[in-house]
Amino acid sequence: MYEDALSEDDTTSSPQALPAFHGYSASGKVEAEYVYVGRGHKDDFAALTVLNVDLKGKIALANYGGPFRGVKVLNAEAHGMVGVIMFSDPGDDGPQEAKGQVAYPHGPARQPSSIQRGSVAYINQYPGDPTTPGYPSKPGVKHVSNPPNLPKIPSLPISHRDALPFLKALDGHGTSGELINRDGWNGGLDATYSTGPAPGITVSLTNFMEEKITPTWDVIGTINGTNPDETIVIGNHRDAWIVGGAVDPNSGSAILIELTKAFGKLLESGWKPRRNIIFASWDAEEYALIGSTEWVEEHAPWLSATALTYLNVDIGVAGPLPGAGATPELRTLAQDIMKKVEYGKNTLYDAWHELYMFRPEDNGFTDLGSGSDYTAFLQLGIGALDFGMDASRESPVYHYHSNYDSYHWMKSMVDPDFGIHTTAGRFIALLAYHLADDALIPFDMDTYARNINYWIRELVGETMGMPDSGTVQRKIKMSELAAAGRRLRQIATDFTDRTSELSFLDDAARVQKANRVMKDVQRLFVRQEGLHGRQFYKNGLYAPNRDDGYKAQTLPARMEALQDRNLTLCLEWNVWLTEAIDKAAELLAGV
Secondary structure (H helix, E strand, O other), X not given: OOOOOEOOEHHHHOOOOOOOOEEOOOOEEEEXXXXXXXXXXXXXXXXXXXXXXXXXXXXXXXXXXXXXXXXXXXXXXXXXXXXXXXXXXXXXXXXXXXXXXXXXXXXXXOOOXXXXXXXXXXXXXXXXXXXXXXXXXXXXXXXXXXXXXXXXXXXXEEOHHHHHHHHHHXXXXXXXXXXXXXXXXXXXXXXXXXXXXXXXXXXXXXEOOOOOOOOOOOEEEEEOOOEEXXXXXXXXXXXXXXXXXXXXXXXXXXXXXXXXXXXXXXXXXOOOOOEEEEEEEEOOOOOOOHHHHHXXXXXXXXXXXXXXXXXXXXXXXXXXXXXXXXXXXXXXXXXXXXXXXXXXOEEXXXXXXXXXXXXXXXXXXXXXXXXXXXXXXXXXXXXXXXXEEEOOOOOOOOOOXXXXXXXXXXXXXXXXXXXXXXXXXXXXXXXXXXXXXOOOOOOOHHHHHHHHHHXXXXXXXXXXXXXXXXXXXXXXXXXXXXHHHHXXXXXXXXXXXXXXXXXXXXXXXXXXXXXXXXXHHHHOOEOOOOEOOEOOOOEOOEEEOOOOOOOEEEOHHHHHHHXXXXXXXXXXXXHHHHHHHHHHHHHHHOO
């Protein structure tokens, strides 16, 4: 599967270009009738089951969007399907040829031959080297022979141009997309998006993969701080699915390189940070976050003891809009830094506020699940921020994991003078500087506690849809959990007020104790047993949603137990979380 070479874009005709494929796909050759499964979400398959669509022994045709691509394969496999074909539907884009806009390279719409590559490992189960689950992949260690987070059926990506004949062949067979009426099911192509199968219409899917253990290289740089017991880590991955990778990862790599230069200039001037700064260029991120996950697993004891936060820059620039996911304690600082960074005629914060003024519950930040290199850090109780400049609905379509993610696309369509890159770099540099050198670590524990309370209310909301919700809430001790959350919020507010006073900030011993406590509070929410069935994910506050893979699930163990109607497990985790919250409150009150 190859994409068209474009004379305007040299990258697309590179002799080093690889065919499109899915990393970690199973090898196999299958021929069967096929069924269109929408976005391949668990609920899409549930809808097909209700309609009595025959899935067993069929090939799934799925559009990208929604769940992580590996989750789509997992769902198809669970329903007895024998292969998966995926495509990016232009209906998910802003600019579209169907709306009269011209395709790249002459316009902003999606290039019809573009194909999204990517890993199909089940990162909702665990990331990293699939053959070393939960421990670092080093020479001489045991490698499991049948990793449980890898598909057993083959899959391939195709372009929407190639997907159209597949879709049209299903018109009039099964149930139309209009009648299915599910979010993301219908797209922008000239087809009815019917389920199928169409009797006698088959597709042959052939995919043979080479499986081997091969070295990967992380590149790590260190600036030693005056306090060796506190560390911040800043990272970006440098591997790409394609020759170009101007957006993913090279926009982030460029920012990381300039960041190291800036801190190098500071060192030359005689400056030395209070805290250690680690700069990390991760390898093999695209293969289920191998580089960062294995490094974190190898250095877990030291990171648990010293690491305060992780800053991630993956897709640094894909458009003009600021976007960020972050753990709650970092959100106030991030917004304060945005106010100091010029962006056009205003500040970065002005652009942020215009986008997210209607989301006061999270200040515009998303919760972190998975999909990039912050994943393993979160599971040690290390907070993180993931920042990048995103595309708007009007922006030229970003060709994710495609050959058209190129320097030509970046310079001609998005950031001709690289001013957006400069803005993103200044934001990360200032953020890192304050985290590395402020006497009092600039964490907002009030926002941290407020978000925990917000997540508890969401958990209560989940119980409200259950029969006899009052009895359920008593059985799982929701009132005790909610009361602990409220106590933590009040104590965190008092802590924030107290640590803002000049008399406190002038007391070095108290400041150092506060720093230690803010780190230790986050470690309290790590449970070594991990989530039920997903032992890698140990953070009791957030993990990737098991049905999505990308999005975060807050209070994941309890929410999953409720969804499974396992009240015994939910009670166990609620009791544990209540105790962790009480311990956090005690620590904060003691400063």
